[in-house]
Amino acid sequence: MTTLLSRLRMGWFGLLLAACWATPLLAADGGFSVTSAETDLKNGVYRLNARIHFGLSERVIEAMNSGVPQVIEIEMQVLRPRDYVWDETLASVLQRYEVVYHALSERYVVNNLNTASRNSFPSLGEALYQIGLVTDFPLIDARLLPEGEQCYVEMRARLDIESLPTPIRLTAYTNSSWWLSSDWTRWPLQP
Amino acid sequence: MALATVKKGPRGLWPMLLLFAMLLVSLSFMSDATDNSERFGRLYSLLLLTNAIGLLVLATMIGSNLYWLVIQQRKKAAGARLTARLVGMFVILAVLPVSMVYYFSLQFLHRGIDSWFDVQVETALEDALALSKASFDVRLRDLLHQTQLLAEELTDVPAPLAPLSLYDLRVGAGATELTLVGDNGRVIASSGLETSSIVPDIPSEDVLLQLRSGASYVGLDPAGEAGLQARAVVPVPSRNMRERRVLQALFSLPEHLADQADRVQAAYTSYKELAYLRTPLKHSYTLTLSVVLALSVLSAVWAAFYAARKLVAPVSDLAEATQAVADGDYSNMLEPTSNDELGFLVKSFNMMTRRLGMARDEAYESQRQVEGQRTYLETLLGNLSSGVMSLSADRHLRTANSAAAKLLAVPLRQFIGKRFTDVLVDYDFLKPLSDAIMAHELDESRQWQEELTLLGDQGRQVLICRGARLPNDAGLVLVFDDVTALIQAQRDAAWGEVARRLAHEIKNPLTPIQLSAERLRHKCMPKMAPEHRDILDRATHTIVQQVEAMKAMVNDFSDYARMPQMQVEPLTLNVLVKEVMELYRGGRGSRFALELDAQEPVIEADANRLRQLLHNLVKNAKEATAKMEKPQIRVATRVFQDRGMSFVELSVADNGPGFDEAIKGKEFEPYVTSKSRGTGLGLSIVKKIVEEHGGVIRIGNQPQGGAAVRIHFPVHRLLQATGMPMSASEH
Numbered sequence: 001m002t003t004l005l006s007r008l009r010m011g012w013f014g015l016l017l018a019a020c021w022a023t024p025l026l027a028a029d030g031g032f033s034v035t036s037a038e039t040d041l042k043n044g045v046y047r048l049n050a051r052i053h054f055g056l057s058e059r060v061i062e063a064m065n066s067g068v069p070q071v072i073e074i075e076m077q078v079l080r081p082r083d084y085v086w087d088e089t090l091a092s093v094l095q096r097y098e099v100v101y102h103a104l105s106e107r108y109v110v111n112n113l114n115t116a117s118r119n120s121f122p123s124l125g126e127a128l129y130q131i132g133l134v135t136d137f138p139l140i141d142a143r144l145l146p147e148g149e150q151c152y153v154e155m156r157a158r159l160d161i162e163s164l165p166t167p168i169r170l171t172a173y174t175n176s177s178w179w180l181s182s183d184w185t186r187w188p189l190q191p
Numbered sequence: 192m193a194l195a196t197v198k199k200g201p202r203g204l205w206p207m208l209l210l211f212a213m214l215l216v217s218l219s220f221m222s223d224a225t226d227n228s229e230r231f232g233r234l235y236s237l238l239l240l241t242n243a244i245g246l247l248v249l250a251t252m253i254g255s256n257l258y259w260l261v262i263q264q265r266k267k268a269a270g271a272r273l274t275a276r277l278v279g280m281f282v283i284l285a286v287l288p289v290s291m292v293y294y295f296s297l298q299f300l301h302r303g304i305d306s307w308f309d310v311q312v313e314t315a316l317e318d319a320l321a322l323s324k325a326s327f328d329v330r331l332r333d334l335l336h337q338t339q340l341l342a343e344e345l346t347d348v349p350a351p352l353a354p355l356s357l358y359d360l361r362v363g364a365g366a367t368e369l370t371l372v373g374d375n376g377r378v379i380a381s382s383g384l385e386t387s388s389i390v391p392d393i394p395s396e397d398v399l400l401q402l403r404s405g406a407s408y409v410g411l412d413p414a415g416e417a418g419l420q421a422r423a424v425v426p427v428p429s430r431n432m433r434e435r436r437v438l439q440a441l442f443s444l445p446e447h448l449a450d451q452a453d454r455v456q457a458a459y460t461s462y463k464e465l466a467y468l469r470t471p472l473k474h475s476y477t478l479t480l481s482v483v484l485a486l487s488v489l490s491a492v493w494a495a496f497y498a499a500r501k502l503v504a505p506v507s508d509l510a511e512a513t514q515a516v517a518d519g520d521y522s523n524m525l526e527p528t529s530n531d532e533l534g535f536l537v538k539s540f541n542m543m544t545r546r547l548g549m550a551r552d553e554a555y556e557s558q559r560q561v562e563g564q565r566t567y568l569e570t571l572l573g574n575l576s577s578g579v580m581s582l583s584a585d586r587h588l589r590t591a592n593s594a595a596a597k598l599l600a601v602p603l604r605q606f607i608g609k610r611f612t613d614v615l616v617d618y619d620f621l622k623p624l625s626d627a628i629m630a631h632e633l634d635e636s637r638q639w640q641e642e643l644t645l646l647g648d649q650g651r652q653v654l655i656c657r658g659a660r661l662p663n664d665a666g667l668v669l670v671f672d673d674v675t676a677l678i679q680a681q682r683d684a685a686w687g688e689v690a691r692r693l694a695h696e697i698k699n700p701l702t703p704i705q706l707s708a709e710r711l712r713h714k715c716m717p718k719m720a721p722e723h724r725d726i727l728d729r730a731t732h733t734i735v736q737q738v739e740a741m742k743a744m745v746n747d748f749s750d751y752a753r754m755p756q757m758q759v760e761p762l763t764l765n766v767l768v769k770e771v772m773e774l775y776r777g778g779r780g781s782r783f784a785l786e787l788d789a790q791e792p793v794i795e796a797d798a799n800r801l802r803q804l805l806h807n808l809v810k811n812a813k814e815a816t817a818k819m820e821k822p823q824i825r826v827a828t829r830v831f832q833d834r835g836m837s838f839v840e841l842s843v844a845d846n847g848p849g850f851d852e853a854i855k856g857k858e859f860e861p862y863v864t865s866k867s868r869g870t871g872l873g874l875s876i877v878k879k880i881v882e883e884h885g886g887v888i889r890i891g892n893q894p895q896g897g898a899a900v901r902i903h904f905p906v907h908r909l910l911q912a913t914g915m916p917m918s919a920s921e922h
């Protein structure tokens with residue numbers, strides 16, 4: 001009874017979610033993209049606020065529903081431009097999230113591999129939404145920045161193929177539906 | 192060198208072995224990583240890349256080896272074919288079993304992986320999961336009901352009192368956490384176990400959304416602090432409050448249930464994952480196995496190349512060295528490589544080459560000695576005054592020294608290697624020599640000596656020729672000396688001596704005889720009677736006359752013995768003949784006919800001797816024809832060619848009785864005569880003069896009767912061109 005009820009609820013909930021996340025879900029194969037990103041200075045620390053959209057491919061979703069954990073990485077860097085040589089990296093942060101489907105509870109568990117905190121979500125969309133929501137992420141202490149120089153921030157998100165089980169790793173490397181990565185989004189570091 | 196050879200075997204065995212070892216280690220890691228093991232799981236991609244690069248390196252090396260082999264084959268280098276054959280053999284030997292093992296391994300692998308999966312196991316797992324869910328559903332419903340009861344007790348509880356109430360309720364209900372949430376997800380109060388975190392676990396947006404529509408929520412949350420927990424969220428009924436409140440209760444599940452649920456979940460997930468990975472796993476194992484196969488095959492191929500080149504290298508060296516020996520280079524010494532049969536072969540080859548070299552040097556040394564001896568002999572022969580010729584067994588001219596060519600006046604060097612009879616074609620005056628050789632060939636004499644008379648360009652030549660057979664019937668050697676002058680001198684000396692003695696012996700008594708006869712006549716004649724006087728007169732006259740004649744004869748002898756020195760000069764024969772014949776013009780008796788060659792031959796001769804010669808011959812002819820009715824004497828000169836040389840024939844012929852058969856063959860010997868009067872020295876003197884001038888004299892009777900004397904002189908030159916008619920005149 002409850003199962004049926006919860007399923008009905010889920011269906012309803014799914015519709016609701018579809019309404020909310022229509023664009024990203026429809027663009028499921030559209031890959032990853034940083035839809036918005038900005039930095040602001042609070043208490044002498046630059047903080048990052050960003051929204052990332054994760055469009056997973058059918059294959060990735062199928063693998064995840066089959067119990068294969070997927071790791072999503074968000075890379076954030078503060079760089080100082082230099083002439084003639086590559087730019088100097090002042091700060092570099094790599095946030096890794098593991099998404100696992102929990103069959104018993106029919107929920108998606110997101111493990112933050114950096115902090116070891118766990119959260120579960122009734123749908124994949126919500127799980128991804130939560131991952132893609134970067135709020136007040138401390139990036140760099142303002143004192144560490146060189147004075148009088150315009151630094152910039154860049155970020156991207158991608159699916160970590162190396163974290164996949166070895167048997168599908170080669171397939172993943174050779175199949176474009178596994179190559180999920182956003183472009184580097186760059187913007188000047190400003191308060 | 193026409194034939195290129197396969198170079199030394201490839202180096203770099205150790206780097207290759209190292210590469211193999213590295214690839215093997217990397218492969219074992221990779222196969223471990225394929226099992227998704229923790230140790231090498233992260234390294235899998237790197238290992239795969241390493242192996243791929245290693246295999247690529249191997250393949251490149253094999254490719255270069257193959258290219259090298261093709262080039263060697265094109266060049267037809269020694270050993271290339273053998274290398275190709277060995278490589279082919281090794282490759283087939285290695286690849287066939289490995290391929291079979293590969294095939295069957297793949298079969299076993301696929302079957303093995305397939306055998307992991309079973310419909311019954313899958314169904315059982317799904318059933319276990321469903322059972323777990325059902326079991327949890329009942330419990331969840333109870334918890335929901337319990338939470339709803341708790342919520343009713345919180346109806347209209349003011350916010351300040353809420354924490355206390357929550358605490359009591361939580362302790363009473365045995366929940367791990369109770370949270371009262373107001374509008375907009377604001378936490379009004381919360382009570383949790385002391386072990387739990389300070390921050391309350393608020394229900395998520397979707398749950399709150401669901402609650403707003405009046406429904407309740409209950410569900411399992413796998414992300415609880417102690418693992419699986421139950422979450423129930425219910426609306427708090429309210430009578431007076433405007434604010435909509437919800438109560439969230441978190442319950443930890445009984446430990447044994449939670450453990451079982453975890454195990455079911457883990458088993459189910461891992462089975463599902465394994466099922467999903469079934470095909471990729473097969474591919475992955477196939478890939479690993481293929482890499483192993485590729486490594487084995489490529490290593491085998493490379494080892495085949497290495498071994499083949501290593502094996503063939505000494506053979507190629509041998510081939511190269513043999514080629515060098517064939518080209519005459521004996522200096523090549525091969526390094527003995529091993530102690531096996533090949534090493535033995537190399538040692539034998541070196542020994543053979545050394546001996547060949549020594550034999551060559553010895554042969555060269557002996558050849559040099561032979562050459563030296565030959566040069567010595569040639570110098571010796573060249574400086575010899577005697578002519579030396581050697582003929583092969585089949586009568587080919589082998590050697591002739593310069594003296595031989597000079598003596599015979601024949602360019603013998605041109606005829607070396609040719610048959611001796613070929614020389615006769617141009618120089619037929621050598622026929623007596625050839626005849627003598629043939630004659631002694633037949634009688635098989637080992638050594639012989641013969642006096643030969645040749646009539647060649649140089650006139651009459653007398654050769655003393657000695658022949659000797661070479662050992663082993665290798666031909667014969669001829670040594671000859673020109674003794675013409677020697678014989679002439681000997682004869683002259685002998686005759687001079689005879690003549691002088693004779694003259695001396697005869698002259699001595701002649702004068703007393705003559706004087707006695709004259710004294711007798713002078714003393715006795717006046718005292719004698721006229722009839723006796725007449726007899727005495729006649730007798731003494733005869734004596735004196737005969738003594739005179741005898742004196743003249745003795746003087747002739749003296750003349751023969753004491754001929755003055757020759758004074759040779761060119762003279763026109765016709766002129767001399769005419770001059771002499773002029774003396775006989777108008778004489779009684781014989782008629783003279785002159786037939787002189789219009790080419791006016793000039794010969795080198797002593798004019799006085801020739802006059803004497805002609806006088807003697809004409810005198811003889813006159814005496815011979817004195818008793819004929821119509822005595823006729825013909826004197827002629829005629830130029831003729833023989834072997835490219837010009838000769839002039841001076842002939843004196845008469846119509847007399849001719850030579851007596853009795854003295855035939857001895858005409859030229861002194862004191863031989865057919866005449867009633869004469870010393871018999873006339874023709875001897877003639878012959879002597881002819882020989883002094885290098886000519887030949889022949890005498891004989893003409894077919895129509897009468898004697899003819901023919902003398903041949905070599906012509907110095909001709910005053911007139913050839914083809915002119917003969918001038919003939921009669922006296």
